[in-house]
């Protein structure tokens with residue numbers, strides 16, 4: 318392990334809203350954090366990274382351990398992957414290049430089955446984990462991240478050398494300790510697929526409808542027609558999860574509902590992608606759960622309709 322006097326070395330692959338937020342929180346807790354940038358590299362080298370948060374306080378990090386190429390990064394013990402899932406195949410060799418021997422790779426991304434697709438592209442010696450971020454953060458400009466609410470991460474072990482030992486338990490504890498030191502909760506999830514379905518109860522209605530109707534969460538939760546539609550989509554996702562063997566906790570729909578109802582407006586990441594004409598994460602957030610539910614004999618018809626319209630919009634919109 319390439320421990321430094323600041324503990325394990327942490328690499329952020331895809332330092333946008335999520336990568337920038339968690340990387341900044343870990344760096345301000347004293348960890349040795351290295352960030353891989355693409356379009357924002359020059360701006361960050363010139364001005365540093367700025368995290369703006371009413372609840373967590375503002376943080377300015379300068380200089381930043383910033384890189385444009387993974388080949389220039391020092392070997393990292395933990396790699397937090399926070400690019401959009403649409404970049405995962407292209408990023409697999411980059412991850413392998415930045416990894417120290419036996420490194421832990423944590424995919425901080427929405428969607429289903431993202432680790433299954435990444436696993437076959439990574440060396441067997443790397444641990445692979447998934448993290449569901451319960452947070453609302455946006456990139457306000459190059460190197461400027463605005464945090465609106467929450468911050469915890471539900472983390473599960475997917476696969477790797479620890480499977481045959483303790484199933485990844487010790488590594489999950491290590492991850493929990495890293496995030497807790499940064500002031501963020503990071504509960505260990507026994508069933509990563511279940512945790513992914515749980516997050517989809519939010520993402521499937523809000524991410525897609527926000528694109529389709531060009532608005533944030535507040536209008537969707539205010540108009541009676543869209544309120545009903547959000548609720549029906551949530552119910553369909555919960556039924557799809559159950560058919561796939563993932564019974565979500567009793568009353569979970571009310572938890573998901575209460576997280577948004579009467580709360581300030583938020584703009585889902587997919588709406589921001591659409592407005593910036595970036596590819597939408599339709600494979601991970603829609604196609605994968607639709608296929609899994611259909612295979613389990615519980616097709617999600619409303620979700621399917623939403624998905625088809627989003628494919629149409631995405632194809633016409635891309636730069």
Ligand SMILES: NC(=O)C1=CN([C@@H]2O[C@H](COP(=O)(O)OP(=O)(O)OC[C@H]3O[C@@H](n4cnc5c(N)ncnc54)[C@H](OP(=O)(O)O)[C@@H]3O)[C@@H](O)[C@H]2O)C=CC1
Nearest residue numbers: 331332333334335355356399400404426427450453454586
């Ligand atoms: N934003 C949010 O509130 C939440 C997001 N999520 C999930 O987190 C994940 C990340 O989302 P988010 O942070 O919003 O996305 P962003 O678009 O803000 O950030 C993605 C980052 O990855 C970079 N990137 C993409 N491809 C590469 C590459 N090949 N090499 C280097 N960098 C690359 C992008 O660079 P560039 O600037 O060049 O495009 C960008 O900095 C998604 O799966 C999303 O669904 C989950 C919970 C909440």
Ligand SMILES: CC(C)(CO)C(=O)C(=O)O
Nearest residue numbers: 453519520523524585586
């Ligand atoms: C904020 C939230 C929870 C909205 O569905 C999200 O995960 C996203 O923006 O992708």
